[in-house]
Every structure is written in structure tokens, then in C-alpha cells.
Amino acid sequence: MMMLGPIGFAAPWLLLGLAALPLLWWLLRALPPVPRRVRFPGTVLLAGLVDPQPVARRTPWWLLMLRLLAVAAAVLAFAAPIWRPVADPAPEDALLIVMDAGATAAPGWAAARSRAISAAEGAMSRGAPVALLLADGQQTAALTFSADDSLPAALRAAQPQPWPAAYPPDPAPLLEHAPAAGLGTLWLSDGLDHPNRAAWLIALAARGTVRVVPPATPPHVLRMTRDGHPPGFEVQATTPTAPDILALGPDPQGIPRELARLTPGPAQVEAGITRRPVTADLPPELLGRVTRFQLDGVESAAAVVLGDDRLRRPVMAVVGPGPSADEGQALLSPRHFILSALDGPARAIEAGLSDAIAAKPDVIVILDRAGLPAAGPLAEWVAGGGMLIRFAGPRMAAAPDLALEPLLPVALRPGGRDMGGALSWGEPRAIAPFDPDGPFAGLTVPRDVTVRAQLMAEPSPDLSARSIAVLSDGTPLVTRAGYGQGQLVLFHSTANADWSSLPISGLFVQMLQRLIDGAGREIADTPSLTEGGSWTPLRLLDGFGRWNDSPDPVPVAAEVLAQGASPQVPAGIYASGERVVAVNAGAPIARAEWPGAQIEAAGAPGLPLQAWLLLLAALALMLDLLGSAALRGGVQRRGGLVAILALALLIAPQDLRAQEGLIPDLLLPYNPLPPSESEAPETAQLDPDLVRAASHFALAYVLTGDPELDGLSRAGLTGLSQTLAARTTVEPSAPVGVDLETADLSLLAFLYWPVGDRQPLPSAQAYLRLNRFLRGGGMILFDSRDADLAGSSADASGDLRRLAGPLDMPQLQIVPRDHVLTRSFYLLDSLPGRFDGGQVWVAADAAPEGGAAVNDGVSPVVIGGNAWAEAWAVDQRGLPLFAVGSGFDGERQREIAHRFGVNLIMYVLTGNYKSDQIHVPALLQRLQREQLR
Incomplete structure (x- = not known):
């Protein structure tokens, strides 16, 4: 690149065209303009006369300047000028490309990989060897420097990993083959500090220049900070803004949906990192269905928190007198009050103590x-982290050894305290306001809640500290104390209304809810999920936060799992027996510092001027045409205006935005929304095939991951497209393969989905897009290709149930004989493919009561197993690929299959207009009259 002040030229040799400007000036001055023709009859008298000194009129200087300006602007534009480009690095003996490849690098991975490929190809074109270091914690061998095509291929295949980035601990062994001097380093960073990064920076800076490229998209991390109910999260980022958190999971029908949206709390900035706490204060029933929490619009495994046992409703075991003990007064028993209060915030079970x-x-x-053992399974359970809540009552008050009762937060006096005892109160006592620093802080005590009796605590120095709720006279109502890693809680009154009115108030439910919330542990204190044994991965994430089913799950030791996400433990769901635990890629982050390195400015490396210059040249030519038309006048003026309009129409349809870097960002429309979930994480632009399918109608098929099945789908839709072009006015372009994880389905109208046994289940986000596609008027043709051998129902195929189950589909019915699908173009009695006789299912005709039919009554799905693509499939010569039946009958069946395909596409494009039969009787009567004549 040649620099001329602040402007750089990518093709400077084209500037030689400016030398032709003086010659162009001379030619324009020497050649006169087209003479103006005026019809005058008297000119006949001048015929044959010759002017001895002819004088030609010269082109006006301002018109010459416009033409020279247009040529100069075009020459400069083709030289690809860039305002303030990134200066080319000095020639180096070798180049090392370092890329942060952890989960936090996923949002800006496409831009970083493109920059790395460009740098590698540029260095190899100069003959410099190149090596690659991916900071994913897996590099152990010495780096190899080469100048062949293997490194760009490795870069194109590289992906971010579902665990935090990490560098090898010792740079020296890996830099064994690197030059001691003259080593240039291009460091594509995600903006965060990672283990051993500082040591690598020092080692590389000692061997040459280190250029650091900041991330194109700032990283965001979502972490769970507290489990239990409600769980707590924290959003960490290097920017002051933070997206919402989406709670995703199946609805009651099993369809993946957005169940809730959480807004982050106030920001707390520390060392350049913004932290925002979030509490998932959701109803327990809703929280139990959440399978993942994810930052809205952030495609990264670090922005996902998977749901596991820690998000489930807490389990409460109620131990007390059995139902026979209070038979006849079940609604007044303590057991009834407790079960009613726990209904919602917890899942309560009734059992004996051992159970x-x-x-x-x-x-x-x-x-x-009373009389609980001081040692044994119960004490061990509490010491291991459980919470034991005990309620007082007549039995405890009558216990002879109440003062020696173990597993109590405080020592108790025997006998209790009530109005009829020796320590009669005289009047019931109210509950004092709760301590603002206690577990019941913020709860309002109703005035009508009073306590008539209680068990008294022995005075002790720590009694006040252990009292979390007291009466108006200062005596404790609820006490709490630690026991190992667990807690002991005692209500000094009964769980029913015998001793107080607290159990019949809403305050009782709120107090139990607060205690249940306190039973949750911090994430750092959850060893019970990873103690002992081994854990087997059930489902794993990739670096972009999408499901990536493990082809060969390898059990992981508990102590390795407890260390969090790593190359040995990718983020995902792990199981050990009946226990399930989620390993998430989010971890505390810190901003990276780069002493001694050259840091590129964030954003675009330079402003391309090519589009501006081309626009200037076009405007100059348009002004030239306008000026020429003004000088000629009359009919020529109108011709000039027409030429201007033609030039404007020629320029307007060109979508220069498709050419990367051709249009400056200032000319593009501002889009305040983040990239949609339908976009691929590798690119923020639409797939050109999908754009073609939207502008020039194309049939689309689902990419299943099976090359043979995908090739069959493409061949089948190619044959159907040729049939449509030959028989109808529909002229489809080439079929389009659709990746459900990344494609924007809103650009499509029809989708062929072959059902295969090796096809992986799409992600929850993919099903969300599919459901929007169906609700927006799209249609999916499910083809199980099994000749309906699995059964007579629409979901009899196990693979079909697995793939189509999460879709929001209407009630289905077998295609009626008079359905629009049988007469949208051809009149058909059957809908065969390569197989015939299988049942075909569509949406039932019935509309919701009181409302209109969904999608105007057009079925969003068609389900069958007749292998239609195999009947439509053609090779490159247009000949059928598969045999259908035998002889003439087989070719007739293939013809009917093509007719069904035509009917299907016409049904997709035109809807149910042929179902309108209002004019049929009149038409029949008219035909009858014509025949009688």
C-alpha cells in the first residue's frame, strides 16, 4: 500500500491514469460540440458557399472541468483509496498469529478469523513463514512455522471453544523453532486477561513487534452466583451496557419458548469491568421448566447458564404425626398448615425421619x-449442609429433658409459657418489627398477628444474636444457629393456630419462603454435586452456545468436574446416576493490559473512499449531461433529461453494500437492534443463497448433516423446480440448503425436511425460529421416506416424533379428497412419491372457536412418508435418478408425484383461493343451459 499523507492506495499503479488528464483536456478543447440544428428556409440560398475562415465553437470551460472531474474521480476510485489506513507492518522474518479461542471470543470470531487469514496470506506471499497459536488450553507441541496453504485452512476450520481461554504455562518450549529476532506477532485478543497471557506477551515482545487487535464485539459473560430459589446471576462486560437475560425452556406443550426476560440491575464498575446482578425471581413452576438462561443477542457459550438440579424447586420433607393422629381435624393439624404454606415455593413430601x-x-x-438423637444420620445430614426447621408444640413442652434436647439453636426451658401457666402473660403478644439485617428484613408484620404461647429460651450471651424474630416483649419467636455447614431453625410456637395466629396469616408463608431461600448455597459451596464417582456428559455446548451432541462421551472424574469448564470438561450437562449438574463456561473476567505492544484502534482499520469517489464521478457525469442538454435545448434537452434518468435508474438498484468495504458506514441505515438469533455467529450478513431465495423464488431443504440425504434433497428439489418452470409461470432458481441453526427462515416460503435417523436434534433457538416461520405463513413438508411403514398416525415414526415434537403444530388430519392440495393446479386422487399408498397429513380445517383460521386456513405442515424427493430427483442431464415402480405404471406414478409437487408449491404460493366454491352452482347452471341449446 502506498501512503500519500493520511490517504493510502491499495492499487497505486492505477494513479498513472491521471497523466492522461492533459491529453483529455486537449481533445475536449479540439473537438467542437455537436452543432445546434435550426431549420430555416432561407438557408437554401446559401447552398454551395464556402467559408474561407471557419471558426469552431469551443466547449465551455465549466463543462470541461466537470468531465475532467468525473474521469479523475473514477481513476482515484479504482486505485482503492483508504482514509487513515492501518500501516503495513515492516517486513518480518516470520509471523506468529495468536488468537484467543475461548468462549468469550465467540462474538467477534468472524472478524478475528478474517483478519488472521488475511495476515497469513499476506505474509506467505512475501515468503515469510507463519505459525498459529490458539489460546484454548490445548496447545502442547512446539509451534511449526510454514509457508504453505495448511495454515489458512486451519484458520478457516478453527472455532472458539466452550471453556475459558488459556495459554500454555511456559512459552519457551513452544517457541523452540521461532526466530530469536525479527518475529512479528499479530495478537487477536478478546480484550480479556487469561492465564499465562502476561508471560507470553513478555516472551514475544522480546523477539519482535507485537501488534494487538482488540475485539470487534465486546465480550459478555453470564455467571450464576447463587443457586436455590430464586437463583442469582451476574452479567460481566467491558462495556457499560448489558443485554437482557432470556429464560428459555419448553412451555406446557413442550415447545421451546422464551419463558421470561430478566433485566440486569445497577452497574458496579471495578477495574474496567462492569458487573450487574440479576435475580431470577420467577414462580417455582416456571423456574422448573427453564433449561437455560442466555444473554439476549450474544452468541457465546460464556453467555449461557444451563439449568440443572440447582434450578429445581427445593424439596421439603415434613416429619410429624401421621394422618391418623389428627383424623377428624385434618384441616386444623400442624401438618396441614405446613403443607399449605410450602405449596408453591417448594416440593413437599411426607415421610418418616429415616425415609x-x-x-x-x-x-x-x-x-x-422431642428426643432426637444427638448423633446419627440426621445430625450428619445437617452438618453436611442441610437445614432443619423445628416447630414447638405440647409434646416438646411436656418433654422432661427439654433442656438437654439436641439439634436446637438455643437451650429451652421446660413447660413453655402460656396464659394458664405460672408465667401467665395476661394478653397475647404481638411480633416486633424484624431486624433490617436479618433473613426477614422488609417483611411487614400485620397488627392482628399475635402469639398466645411459646417455648422459652434459657438466657445466654448469644441468645440475641441467634434470635431472628422476637415478640414485642423481646422474647424469641424464631431462633437460628449454624451446625457444621447446615442450619438449625426453631419456631418457638406451633405450626397451627393453637398457640398463635401467625400460621393463618400470609406472613407465615413469607417467613418460610425466606428460610427456604436461605437454604440455597453459594455456587462456590456446592461440593455435594461433584463429590465422588464419575460424571458422563449428556449434551455439550460449542463455543457459540449451541448444542453439540458428544459423539463419544467420556466420563469425567468428580475432582476434575469440580474445577469447572476446561478442555477436559466442555460446558454442558453431566450426569452421575440420578444427579445432573451443568458446567458453564462463564467465569470471572478481567481486562487485559498490553505494556510494550502496539494496539490498533478499535473499529474499522480505515475509511474506504472508493464509494465516495464513484458517487462523485456519477454526479459529475449527470451534471455534464444536464449541462449539455441545456446548451442544445429543444428536443435535445429532453433527450438529455431522459439520459440522466436512465443513468440514475442504472445506479440505484446496485446494492454496493454487498461489496465489503465499498460503502462507508455513514451511508448504511442505522440498525439499533443486535443481530438476530437467526444469523450465523460467524457472520453478521445474510446468506446470499437465502437472499436469492427471497428475490428469486427458490425451494429450500433442511441440511441434515448426512451428505447422501442432503444430495438427495437437492436433486429432488432440482427436478421439481424444472417441472414448475416447464408447466407453470413459476420459475424457481436453484434449490437452497438451509442450516436451521443459522438461517433466517423469514426469507423462505417452503421448506422440505427429510427425516433421517442420524440427524441431530436442532437447538432450542432453531425451534423458536421454526415456530416463527410456521406462524408467519411458511410451510414445512416432512418426508419420513418410510412408505408409512411406521404406522398410520402422523407421528408414528420415532425420528419424526423426535424432530417435529417441539414444533408448535396445529391439530392434524388425513388429507380429505376435496382438500385444496388435491386441486390447486391438477385434479388428483392420490399423492404418491416413490412410494404410493401412504397417508398424508395436513392441518385440520377447524378454526379456533370465535376466531379466524390460522394462516387463512393454509396448512403450515404436510407430513407423509412417500419419499417425494426420490420421485422428483434428476441428475445433471435431467434424467430420473431413481426407479419408480415398473414399466408404464411406474412412470405414471412418477408423473403423479410431479403433479403433486406442482400442486404443493401452488398451494404454498397461492393459498386456499380454490376452496372458495361460492360461484360453483351458478357456473354449473350456466353450463347446463349452454348444453341444452
Whole structure:
């Protein structure tokens, strides 16, 4: 690149064209303009006269300047000028490309990879060897410098990983083959600090220049900071803004949807990192269906928190008198009050003490029971992190050794305190306001809630600290104390209304809810999920946060799993027996510092001026035409205006935005929304094939990952497209393969989905896009290709049930004989493919009561197993690929299959207009009259 002040030229040799400007000036001055023709009869008298000194009129200087300006602007434009481009690095002996390849690098991966490929190809064109270091924690061998095509191919295949980035601990062994001096380093960073990064920066800076490229998209990380109910999250980013958090999961019909949207809290900035806390305060029933929390618009495994056992409803085991103990007064028993209060915030089970401990609940509630053992399974369960909540009652008050009762937060006096005892109150006591620093802070005590009796605590120095709720006279109502890693809680009153009116108030439910929330542990204190044994991956994420089913799951030791996401433990869902735990890629982040390195300015490396110059040349030519028309006048003026309009129409349709870097960002429309989830994480532009399918109608098919099946789909839709072009006015372009994980389905109208046994299940985001596609008027043709051998129902095929189950499909019915699909173009009695006789299913005709039919009554899905693509498929010569039946009958069946394809596409494009039969009787009567004549 040649620099001329702040402007650089990518093709400077084209500037030699400016030398032709003086010659052009001379030619324009020497050649006179077209003479103006005026018809005058008297000119006949001048015939034959010759002017001895002819004088030619010269072109006006301002018109010459416009033409020279247009030529000069075009020459400069083709020289590809760039305002303030990135200066080319000095020639180096070798180039090392370093890329952060962890989960946080996923949002800007496409731009970073393009920059790396360009730098590698440029260095190899100069003869410099190039090496690649991916900071994904997996590089162990020495770096190899080469100048062949293997490195660009490796860059194109490289992907971010679903774990935090990390560098090898010692740079020296890996730089064994690198030159000691003259080594240039291009460091494509995600903007964050990673283990061993500083050591690598020092080692590389000692060997040459280190150029750091900041990320094109700032990284965002979502972390779970607290499990239990409700769970807590934290959004970390290097920018002050933070997107919303989407709670995704199946709805009651099993269809993946956005169940809730959470807004991050106030920002807390520390060392350049913005942290925003978020509490998922969702109803327990809704929270139990959440399968993942994800930052809206961020395609990264670090922006995903998967759901596991920690998001489930807490399990409460209630231990107390059985139903026979209070038979006849079930609605007044403590057990009824507790079960009613826990209905919602927790899943309550009733069991004996030994069974309750074996169930491993989060909280055990014991009602009015004394004589618990000081040592044993219950004590071990509490010490291991459980919460034991006990309620007082007549049995505890009458216990002779109440003062020695173990597993209590405070020592108790025997006998209790009530109005009829020796320590009669005289009047019931109200509950004092709660401590603002306690677990019940913020709860309002109703005035009508009073306590008539309680168990009294022995005075002790720590009694006040252990009292989390007290009466108006200062005596404790609820006490709490730690026991190992667990907690002991005692309500000094009963769980029913015998001793107080608290259990019949809403405050009782709120207090239990707060205690349940306190039973949740911080994420750092959850060793129970990873203790002992091995864990097998069920489903794994890729670096972009999409599901990537593990082809060969390898069990992971518990101690390795406890260390978090790593190359040995990719982010995903792991199981050990009945326990399920999620390993997430989000981790605390810190901003990277680059002492001694050259850091490129964030944003575009330079402003291309080519589009501006081409626009200037076009405007100059248009002004030239306008000026020429003004000088000629009359008919020529109108011709000049027509030429201007023709030039404007020629320029306007050109979408220069498709040429990367041709139009400056200032000319593009501002889009305040983030890239949609339908876009591929590798690029922010639309797939050109999908754009073609939208502008020039094309049939689309689902890419299944099976090359043979995908080739069959393409050949089948190619044959159907040829049939449509030959028999109808529809002229489809070449079929389009659609990746459900990345494609924008809103550009399509029809989608052929062959069902295969090796096809992986699409992600939840893909099903969200598919459901929007169906609701927006699109149609999917499901072809199980099994000749309906799996059964007579629409979902009899197991693969079909697996793939189509999450879709929001209407009620289905077998295609009626008078359905629009049988007469949209041809009149058909059957809908065969390569197979015949299988049932074909469409949406039922019935509309919702009181409303209009969905999609104007057009079925969003057609389901069958007749292998239509095999009947339509043609080779490159246009000949059928597969045999259909035998002899004439087989070719007749193929013809009917093509007719069904034509009917299907006409049904997709025109809808159900042929279902309108209002004029049929009149038409029949008219035909009858014509025949009688």
C-alpha cells in the first residue's frame, strides 16, 4: 500500500491514469460540440458557399472541468483509496498469529478469523513463514512455522471453544523453532486477561513487534452466583451496557419458548469491568421448566447458564404425626398448615425421619417432636449442609429433658409459657418489627398477628444474636444457629393456630419462603454435586452456545468436574446416576493490559473512499449531461433529461453494500437492534443463497448433516423446480440448503425436511425460529421416506416424533379428497412419491372457536412418508435418478408425484383461493343451459 499523507492506495499503479488528464483536456478543447440544428428556409440560398475562415465553437470551460472531474474521480476510485489506513507492518522474518479461542471470543470470531487469514496470506506471499497459536488450553507441541496453504485452512476450520481461554504455562518450549529476532506477532485478543497471557506477551515482545487487535464485539459473560430459589446471576462486560437475560425452556406443550426476560440491575464498575446482578425471581413452576438462561443477542457459550438440579424447586420433607393422629381435624393439624404454606415455593413430601433423610431433601421440617438423637444420620445430614426447621408444640413442652434436647439453636426451658401457666402473660403478644439485617428484613408484620404461647429460651450471651424474630416483649419467636455447614431453625410456637395466629396469616408463608431461600448455597459451596464417582456428559455446548451432541462421551472424574469448564470438561450437562449438574463456561473476567505492544484502534482499520469517489464521478457525469442538454435545448434537452434518468435508474438498484468495504458506514441505515438469533455467529450478513431465495423464488431443504440425504434433497428439489418452470409461470432458481441453526427462515416460503435417523436434534433457538416461520405463513413438508411403514398416525415414526415434537403444530388430519392440495393446479386422487399408498397429513380445517383460521386456513405442515424427493430427483442431464415402480405404471406414478409437487408449491404460493366454491352452482347452471341449446 502506498501512503500519500493520511490517504493510502491499495492499487497505486492505477494513479498513472491521471497523466492522461492533459491529453483529455486537449481533445475536449479540439473537438467542437455537436452543432445546434435550426431549420430555416432561407438557408437554401446559401447552398454551395464556402467559408474561407471557419471558426469552431469551443466547449465551455465549466463543462470541461466537470468531465475532467468525473474521469479523475473514477481513476482515484479504482486505485482503492483508504482514509487513515492501518500501516503495513515492516517486513518480518516470520509471523506468529495468536488468537484467543475461548468462549468469550465467540462474538467477534468472524472478524478475528478474517483478519488472521488475511495476515497469513499476506505474509506467505512475501515468503515469510507463519505459525498459529490458539489460546484454548490445548496447545502442547512446539509451534511449526510454514509457508504453505495448511495454515489458512486451519484458520478457516478453527472455532472458539466452550471453556475459558488459556495459554500454555511456559512459552519457551513452544517457541523452540521461532526466530530469536525479527518475529512479528499479530495478537487477536478478546480484550480479556487469561492465564499465562502476561508471560507470553513478555516472551514475544522480546523477539519482535507485537501488534494487538482488540475485539470487534465486546465480550459478555453470564455467571450464576447463587443457586436455590430464586437463583442469582451476574452479567460481566467491558462495556457499560448489558443485554437482557432470556429464560428459555419448553412451555406446557413442550415447545421451546422464551419463558421470561430478566433485566440486569445497577452497574458496579471495578477495574474496567462492569458487573450487574440479576435475580431470577420467577414462580417455582416456571423456574422448573427453564433449561437455560442466555444473554439476549450474544452468541457465546460464556453467555449461557444451563439449568440443572440447582434450578429445581427445593424439596421439603415434613416429619410429624401421621394422618391418623389428627383424623377428624385434618384441616386444623400442624401438618396441614405446613403443607399449605410450602405449596408453591417448594416440593413437599411426607415421610418418616429415616425415609426423609434418605430422600436427601434441601430442608427437613419436624413438627412438635422431642428426643432426637444427638448423633446419627440426621445430625450428619445437617452438618453436611442441610437445614432443619423445628416447630414447638405440647409434646416438646411436656418433654422432661427439654433442656438437654439436641439439634436446637438455643437451650429451652421446660413447660413453655402460656396464659394458664405460672408465667401467665395476661394478653397475647404481638411480633416486633424484624431486624433490617436479618433473613426477614422488609417483611411487614400485620397488627392482628399475635402469639398466645411459646417455648422459652434459657438466657445466654448469644441468645440475641441467634434470635431472628422476637415478640414485642423481646422474647424469641424464631431462633437460628449454624451446625457444621447446615442450619438449625426453631419456631418457638406451633405450626397451627393453637398457640398463635401467625400460621393463618400470609406472613407465615413469607417467613418460610425466606428460610427456604436461605437454604440455597453459594455456587462456590456446592461440593455435594461433584463429590465422588464419575460424571458422563449428556449434551455439550460449542463455543457459540449451541448444542453439540458428544459423539463419544467420556466420563469425567468428580475432582476434575469440580474445577469447572476446561478442555477436559466442555460446558454442558453431566450426569452421575440420578444427579445432573451443568458446567458453564462463564467465569470471572478481567481486562487485559498490553505494556510494550502496539494496539490498533478499535473499529474499522480505515475509511474506504472508493464509494465516495464513484458517487462523485456519477454526479459529475449527470451534471455534464444536464449541462449539455441545456446548451442544445429543444428536443435535445429532453433527450438529455431522459439520459440522466436512465443513468440514475442504472445506479440505484446496485446494492454496493454487498461489496465489503465499498460503502462507508455513514451511508448504511442505522440498525439499533443486535443481530438476530437467526444469523450465523460467524457472520453478521445474510446468506446470499437465502437472499436469492427471497428475490428469486427458490425451494429450500433442511441440511441434515448426512451428505447422501442432503444430495438427495437437492436433486429432488432440482427436478421439481424444472417441472414448475416447464408447466407453470413459476420459475424457481436453484434449490437452497438451509442450516436451521443459522438461517433466517423469514426469507423462505417452503421448506422440505427429510427425516433421517442420524440427524441431530436442532437447538432450542432453531425451534423458536421454526415456530416463527410456521406462524408467519411458511410451510414445512416432512418426508419420513418410510412408505408409512411406521404406522398410520402422523407421528408414528420415532425420528419424526423426535424432530417435529417441539414444533408448535396445529391439530392434524388425513388429507380429505376435496382438500385444496388435491386441486390447486391438477385434479388428483392420490399423492404418491416413490412410494404410493401412504397417508398424508395436513392441518385440520377447524378454526379456533370465535376466531379466524390460522394462516387463512393454509396448512403450515404436510407430513407423509412417500419419499417425494426420490420421485422428483434428476441428475445433471435431467434424467430420473431413481426407479419408480415398473414399466408404464411406474412412470405414471412418477408423473403423479410431479403433479403433486406442482400442486404443493401452488398451494404454498397461492393459498386456499380454490376452496372458495361460492360461484360453483351458478357456473354449473350456466353450463347446463349452454348444453341444452
